[in-house]
Amino acid sequence: MTDDHIEIRGLTKRYEGGDPGRPALYDVDLDIRHRHFVSLIGPSGCGKSTLLRVIAGLESHDGGRVSLFGQTPLQMCRRKAVGLVPQTPALLPWLTVRQNVALPSKVNRRARRQGDSPDELLRAVGLDDAAHRYPHELSGGMRQRVAIARAFGLRPDVLLMDEPFSALDEFTREALQLQLLALWQSRATTVVFVTHSVHEAVTLSDRVVVMSARPGRVHEVVPVDLPRPRDREAVTGFRTNGLEQRVRASLQGAWESGAAPDDLVRR
Amino acid sequence: MADHALRHAPGTPAGTAPGPVPGPVSRSTPGTRRRSPLHPVVWLPTTVLLVVLGFAWSAVAEEHPYILPTLSEVGGTLVSDPLLFLGNAWATLRIALVGAVFGAGTAFVLALLMSEIPVVRRALMPLAVVLNVTPVVAITPALVVAFGFGMTPKVVVTAIITFFPVLINVTTGLRSVPVPVLHVFRTLHASRLEVLFRLRIPSSLPYTLAALRVVLPLSVVGAVVAEFVAAGSSGGLGTMIRNSAATARLDYVYAAITCLAAMGVLMLALVTAVERRLLFWHDSQQQPAT
Numbered sequence: 001m002t003d004d005h006i007e008i009r010g011l012t013k014r015y016e017g018g019d020p021g022r023p024a025l026y027d028v029d030l031d032i033r034h035r036h037f038v039s040l041i042g043p044s045g046c047g048k049s050t051l052l053r054v055i056a057g058l059e060s061h062d063g064g065r066v067s068l069f070g071q072t073p074l075q076m077c078r079r080k081a082v083g084l085v086p087q088t089p090a091l092l093p094w095l096t097v098r099q100n101v102a103l104p105s106k107v108n109r110r111a112r113r114q115g116d117s118p119d120e121l122l123r124a125v126g127l128d129d130a131a132h133r134y135p136h137e138l139s140g141g142m143r144q145r146v147a148i149a150r151a152f153g154l155r156p157d158v159l160l161m162d163e164p165f166s167a168l169d170e171f172t173r174e175a176l177q178l179q180l181l182a183l184w185q186s187r188a189t190t191v192v193f194v195t196h197s198v199h200e201a202v203t204l205s206d207r208v209v210v211m212s213a214r215p216g217r218v219h220e221v222v223p224v225d226l227p228r229p230r231d232r233e234a235v236t237g238f239r240t241n242g243l244e245q246r247v248r249a250s251l252q253g254a255w256e257s258g259a260a261p262d263d264l265v266r267r
Numbered sequence: 268m269a270d271h272a273l274r275h276a277p278g279t280p281a282g283t284a285p286g287p288v289p290g291p292v293s294r295s296t297p298g299t300r301r302r303s304p305l306h307p308v309v310w311l312p313t314t315v316l317l318v319v320l321g322f323a324w325s326a327v328a329e330e331h332p333y334i335l336p337t338l339s340e341v342g343g344t345l346v347s348d349p350l351l352f353l354g355n356a357w358a359t360l361r362i363a364l365v366g367a368v369f370g371a372g373t374a375f376v377l378a379l380l381m382s383e384i385p386v387v388r389r390a391l392m393p394l395a396v397v398l399n400v401t402p403v404v405a406i407t408p409a410l411v412v413a414f415g416f417g418m419t420p421k422v423v424v425t426a427i428i429t430f431f432p433v434l435i436n437v438t439t440g441l442r443s444v445p446v447p448v449l450h451v452f453r454t455l456h457a458s459r460l461e462v463l464f465r466l467r468i469p470s471s472l473p474y475t476l477a478a479l480r481v482v483l484p485l486s487v488v489g490a491v492v493a494e495f496v497a498a499g500s501s502g503g504l505g506t507m508i509r510n511s512a513a514t515a516r517l518d519y520v521y522a523a524i525t526c527l528a529a530m531g532v533l534m535l536a537l538v539t540a541v542e543r544r545l546l547f548w549h550d551s552q553q554q555p556a557t
Contacts, residue, residue: 056454077456084454086447093548094469107457107465134548150451160454 003070006032006055006158006190010064013050013216024050026215028064032207037184037191039201039208041247043255047216048194049162055192056084056160068158076157080104080111083151083159083189087166089143091135091150098122098131101150115154116187124183125149141172145179152183161193165200177203178232185229198251202226202243203235210250213258220250336518341525344518356526358503359490362418363530366425367486371433371479373426378437382467383459399431404492411497421493421503428489429482436478440471473549476542483534487527 011028014020025047032038040048053059054066057073068076076082083104091100101118122128125145135143144164151159165173177200184191195201201208205224212219224243226234234240304310321338328335345352381388403424410420444466452462494505504523511519546552 053450056450058450058453077454080455082454084451086450088445088447090445090447090451092448092466092469094472103465104455107452107455107461111456136548136553 004034006030006069006192007067008051008055008064011051011054011061011066012063013047013054013059013061023062023215025054025061026217028217030209030218030221032190032192034069035188035190036206037193037204039193039195039205040211041195041198041201041208041251042211042216042219043213043251043258044196045216046211046213046254046258048211050216051211052160052162052192052194055158056082078108078111080108080113080154081157083154083156085144085147085151085159085161085164087163089135089140089147091143091146093135096132096134097127097138097146100135100146101153104150104153113154116152118149118153121149121153122146124152124186125179139172141168141176144168144176148176148180148183152187152189155187156189158190158192161191163194163196166196173200177235180204181230198244198247202240202247203230208247210247210254212254219254219257222247222250333515333517336521340518341521344522345525352504352522352526355502355504355507355523356530359487359494359505359527360530362421362490362493362503363425363483363486365418366422366489367429367483369422370426370429370486371482374430374433375437375475378434378441379463379468381438382441383463395431395434398427403428403489404496407493407496410493416497420497421490424493425486425489429486432481432485433475433478436474437471440474441467443474444470473546473551476538476546480535480538480542483538484531487530487534491527 008028008030011025011030012023013025014023018024028047028051030051040051042048050059054061055068055073057077066073068081071081073082092103095103098118101121105113105115119128119131122131125148127142127145127149130138130142135146138146144167148164151161165176168176181204191204193201193204202224208222208224210219210222211217222243226239226243324335324338328337377387377391381391406427407420407424410423414420414423448466449462452466457465490503491505491508494503495509504527508520508523511517511523543552
């Protein structure tokens with residue numbers, strides 16, 4: 001039965017013109033349970049963003065199988081069951097905040113997917129006062145909140161986030177992490193979250209998937225057994241520190257396995 | 268910019284929005300405020316230059332009246348028969364506008380087709396380039412032979428001259444969509460038409476308007492060139508300049524040139540006004556106009 005979780009088996013992805021001996025992703029196996037929050041972390045070039053784009057149906061793969069609750073990524077997109085938050089907010093600058101949040105319900109109406117009202121979503125991210133403003137009038141953190149509200153809008157079965165907070169300052173980032181946790185708690189969905197911050201991965205996730213590079217593959221899956229719902233105290237406590245050390249050690253191993261052999265020869 | 272912020276969010280001054288992240292609003296800072304046109308910094312440099320040029324003109328005109336008419340002669344001619352100049356200006360403007368509408372309109376539609384259908388692009392682009400590099404002045408006599416002395420050849424010349432800049436700019440604009448936005452549309456399984464109308468065409472607007480900024484004054488050039496070659500019955504400022512120059516009525520020549528310059532300025536002002544209205548969201552409108 002694969003209907004109740006995301007199942008990735010033997011996934012291999014090569015880029016045209018890339019080294020055929022070192023695919024971007026090689027033989028990736030991964031299971032993500034329904035309504036789990038999973039982070040992908042790893043050194044640059046480990047294919048975490050590529051993996052996310054394959055799950056989103058934005059890129060094809062060369063081998064293996066990707067099943068999202070028993071469906072292909074394309075079938076999921078056709079039903080508008082995938083929410084995407086890219087690295088940049090990717091808002092339409094000529095639309096107001098409210099119109100941007102309402103966009104997913106306006107396109108591809110054949111999917112007939114009912115979502116939350118834009119006003120309700122904006123209230124959930126604390127932007128109801130900015131509903132009639134335009135993206136260029138907002139700060140970077142506010143724009144990213146609009147993008148998150150837009151992605152949550154149709155209550156997607158899977159929410160894909162590609163380093164959404166990486167361009168923000170630390171204070172804004174931590175505020176947005178807590179807000180994301182609250183949103184996810186109230187409208188539980190499966191989240192795949194790409195990050196390069198160990199703290200962020202541990203704070204948010206049920207599982208941290210550590211990947212290694214050349215070729216990109218899963219190095220280790222670290223379970224995060226912090227209690228839910230998490231608040232600021234829970235994510236700064238003693239156990240969090242221990243888990244972060246655990247992920248860092250795993251990343252070190254992943255980096256060493258991916259660094260060989262060229263990097264070592266040169267030194 | 269500042270007036271937009273006020274119009275769209277009454278009672279919420281920028282930067283004081285509630286919420287856990289009181290981030291600074293990057294634009295709408297005092298430095299970007301537009302200066303009043305009455306401020307000396309705005310009008311003084313140009314005015315001084317105009318006065319200097321006017322004195323130089325007068326000096327030359329006094330010495331050589333057969334090369335330059337005096338400014339008062341030109342002004343007097345304009346005032347003595349304003350209807351004559353208005354009528355001829357309208358004749359030229361009509362050709363310029365009709366030609367620009369045809370040329371720019373065709374270019375816009377073809378740019379849409381080219382962006383959606385690669386075969387059309389490969390077929391049309393070389394032809395468009397050849398049309399662009401062929402001097403329009405050289406084609407005009409042939410067009411007059413083909414279409415006569417009426418409005419048609421003049422409109423065709425104007426359309427040809429406005430076609431290429433619009434085609435190139437709109438094609439570029441339609442492709443100027445950021446990849447992350449395109450990804451969001453693709454995960455929603457938006458149709459090609461939805462991507463075109465909701466994303467590509469709005470994204471291309473800054474490019475389209477930049478093309479119009481170039482092309483509208485160019486359309487007047489096209490109309491005048493056509494009138495020079497086919498100085499026909501329909502009048503126009505180009506016809507007037509040609510006939511007046513032939514009879515050495517320099518005051519009429521320069522009065523007509525003044526009208527043409529005024530027309531160009533009005534067209535630019537029109538495009539700028541449309542840009543302010545339509546492109547309030549674009550980076551180009553966040554800086555004070557120069």
